[in-house]
Amino acid sequence: MAVTIKDVAHASGVHVSTVSRTFSAAHLVNAETRARVLAAAHQLGYRPNRAARALSTRRTGNLGLIVADIANPFFPPLIKAAQAHARASDHHVFVADTDEQARVEEELIRSMATQVDGALLVASRLSNRVINELSADVPFVVVNRRPPGLPAVLMDVASGARQAVEHLAGLGHREVALLSGPRASWTNQNLERAAAEEAERHGVRLHRLGPNQPTEEGGAAAAPDLLATGATAALAYNDLVALGLVGELRSRGLAVPDDLSVVGVDNTDTARHCDLTTVDMPTAAAGRAAIDLLLRRITSGDAPGTVTLDTRLIVRGSTAPPAG
Amino acid sequence: MAVTIKDVAHASGVHVSTVSRTFSAAHLVNAETRARVLAAAHQLGYRPNRAARALSTRRTGNLGLIVADIANPFFPPLIKAAQAHARASDHHVFVADTDEQARVEEELIRSMATQVDGALLVASRLSNRVINELSADVPFVVVNRRPPGLPAVLMDVASGARQAVEHLAGLGHREVALLSGPRASWTNQNLERAAAEEAERHGVRLHRLGPNQPTEEGGAAAAPDLLATGATAALAYNDLVALGLVGELRSRGLAVPDDLSVVGVDNTDTARHCDLTTVDMPTAAAGRAAIDLLLRRITSGDAPGTVTLDTRLIVRGSTAPPAG
DNA sequence: GGGGAATTTGCAAACGGTTGCATGAACATC
DNA sequence: GATGTTCATGCAACCGTTTGCAAATTCCCC
Known part of the structure; x- marks a missing residue:
């Protein structure tokens, strides 16, 4: 035909x-x-016919984009930016959702391998070992992860996290809870470290709670433990967790920020709507940067290094001085 | 290698x-x-090697999924469900974002054509003529659109819209504004028709405003016209428009729902967080149904008909009796 | 034990392109 | 006018897989 x-x-x-x-x-x-x-x-x-062409040239013109959860509003702006940027270089993007499961992630990458020239791993849940193994088949660029030897784009949550703790300390909070996220998350590791350091610097006591599911349910489920600590403020792994927490607190008759201040991470649209203080992640810029690195790696074969993007705190209405 | x-x-x-x-x-x-x-x-x-296999079999095992705006929270649940469902039948999904532009949409479909066995067009902005032309190259299933002769999955916004108008009428509103969306949107056409009919039935005067951009900016921009109509309630094309409107009203010192009731459409997570009354769209179910139709069409060549899914109103805190 | 069917395998031509090599033409150089 | 370049094109092999056809083997039945 x-x-x-x-x-x-x-x-x-x-x-x-x-x-x-x-x-x-x-x-x-x-x-x-x-x-x-x-x-x-x-x-x-x-x-x-691109597929036929790929057979001789070993270039498909396709890129893979692996994310943990498309429905998490953190990802879409990154996907969108990455895709638009890729399209400008005549590349298509395969988006795959791993449902936060490492096994699914691995399988998706494997079955995608022959059809893409390279892939972006965003917030991968795979172990470094597996990532390295797979990277023999597909050139990777990772986002928010640091497997040794792979080009990476990092949204350095540490800077924003420090600002967040400083902000809370400045408001007078002395007991702050940290609702952490998945252990395998590089962002979570950085968040924990930076928050701990900055808390120490300001004489703030930090209660770590978690790991929590990086979802609203996870945030809601953390409420009892959080209340038990006596903390007057909470810093959550991401906006979903923060909002889940806020919802649960409200349904228990507690007011945010009057009874408890809450800070999220990601600065999703949802956080903006809900007037949530949060750490802004430059997702669109990260998407573009990652595509740049990936295309450079593919076309010129070199393994470009690491791009680090800063984050910063956006203060909104979910934080205030502690009650009393 | x-x-x-x-x-x-x-x-x-x-x-x-x-x-x-x-x-x-x-x-x-x-x-x-x-x-x-x-x-x-x-x-x-x-x-x-799937690409090589595709050369002989004329089956790539890939499906296309064309959406107007991944960052619009209406789409991700649909994408996610569609993708998970496709994966269960060993199919991959190419997601493409058209940025709401018909030209981009057409180009994406064309360049994707040789790499997919079929495609899902969600809320396409293309004309029926172009859709038909393209469908010679790629078997389509459309979502929320009714091009004659193509299998479709419809989320019938009319049922929810009628409930919404009835709800507002029941609260005592007599002047309701309709913030419509893109002219080319099938959902918008249905929404307008159903709202008009139901308004008539309840003796409600309906002020149509638009077309508006289906974004928060669009909603915010509509505020002045809306206020000029003297309406006490607004039904918006989608949640983004509704929330944009709410934000703009608030910044003008007006309270929702006290001064004005607002109803959205889509029931996105954001709407839930913002306590917005809205029409629930069964996006995940639609995604699965669409993949079913598409795979059936591809494998057995028949052109299965139309699946219609009902919508319903979710009443939350953004609607109340009119002031005074 | 001979004939036919069924089963298993190999051969080779596709599928739609790309690309190294060879051929041929046009042109310039001395 | 012989020689050497350059440019434009054709030829054919190849990319990794599928598949119709035929050959070879095994099995069954009379």
Whole structure:
């Protein structure tokens, strides 16, 4: 059915190889011939078959993008930016949702391997060992992760986390809870470390709670433990956790920020709507940067280093001085 | 580099065609041989090259999923459900974001055409003519659209819209504004029609405003016109528009729902967080149903009909009786 | 034990492109 | 006018897999 290079060759009276060159190495074909071929191609509605081309060139023009949960509002802006940026270089993006499960993640990457030139791993839950193993098949760029030897884009949550703790300390909070996220999350590790250091610096006592599911349910479920600590403020792994917590507190008759201050991480649209103080993550910039690194790695084969993007605190209405 | 069928053939002492059959028509190969081939394949870490396979079979095992805006929280649950469902049938999903632009949408579909077996068009902005033209190249299933002759999954916003108007009328509102969305949106057309009918039935005057951008900015921008109408309640094209409106009203010193009731459409997570009354759209179910239709269409070639899913109003705190 | 069917395998031609090499034409150089 | 370049094109092999056809083997039945 589809019109192939052969049809174009026949229609324009040249060999298929000439047609091929017209599209992939135009300078090798005579201007006049090229015009004839292009006219025929256009008239027939010819479009090169990327899969077939990939067979010889070993370039599919596709990129993979692996995320833990598309429905987590942290990801869509990154996906969107990455995709738009990839499209500008004539690359398509395969988006895959791993459902936060390492096993699914691995399987998706494996089955995607032959169809992409490279992949972005965002907030991967895989072990470094597995990542390294897989990276033999597919060139990776990771986001918010630091497997040794792989190019990475990092949204350095530490800077924002320090600002958050400082902000809370400045408001007068002396007992702050940290609702941590998945153990395997690089962001979580950094968050924990930075928060602990900064708490120490300000003489704030930090109660670590977790790991929690990085979802609203996780945040809601953490409420009892949190209340038991006597903390007057909470810093959550991400906005979903923060909002889950806020919801649960409200349904227990507690007011935010009057009874308890809450800070999230990610600065999702939802946080903005809910007037949540949060750490802004430059997701769109990270998406673009990651695509840049990946394309550079693919085309020139070099393994470019690490890009670190700063984060910063956005103060909104969910934080206030402690009650009493 | 990658291990191919040839390597497996060599390692197990059979012809490549036997290896091929082991994977795609196992019953044609002797049990003993099959075991040997599988062992070799496993040991070498062989994975069939889908792109190469696609060349002969004309089946890529990939599906396209075209959405207007991944960052609109309406889409991710649908994407997620569709993808999980597709994966269960060993299909991959190409997600593409059109940025609400018909031109981009068309181009994406065209360049995706050779790499997918079929595609889901969600809330397409293309004209029926273009959709039909493209559907010669790619089997489509559309969501929230009714191009004649194409299988469709419809989330019937009309039922929810009627409930919404009835709800507002019941609260005592007599002047309701409708903040409509993109002209090309099937959902918008249905919403307008159903709201108008139901308003008529309840003696409510409906002020149509729009078309508005289906974003928060669009909602915010509509505030002045809305206030000029003297309406005491607003029904918005979607939750984003509703929330944009709410934000703008608040910044003008107006309270929701005390001064004005607002109803959204989609029942996104954001709406839930913001306590917005809204029409629930069964996005996950629609995603699954659409994949079902698409796979059926692809495998058995028949063009199954239309699936309609009902919507219903979720009453929350953004609606109340009119002031005074 | 001979004939036919069924089972298992190999061969080779596709699928739609790309690309190294060879051929041929046009042109310039001396 | 012989020689050497450059440019444009064709030829054919190849990318990894599938599949119709034929050959070879085994099995069954009379």
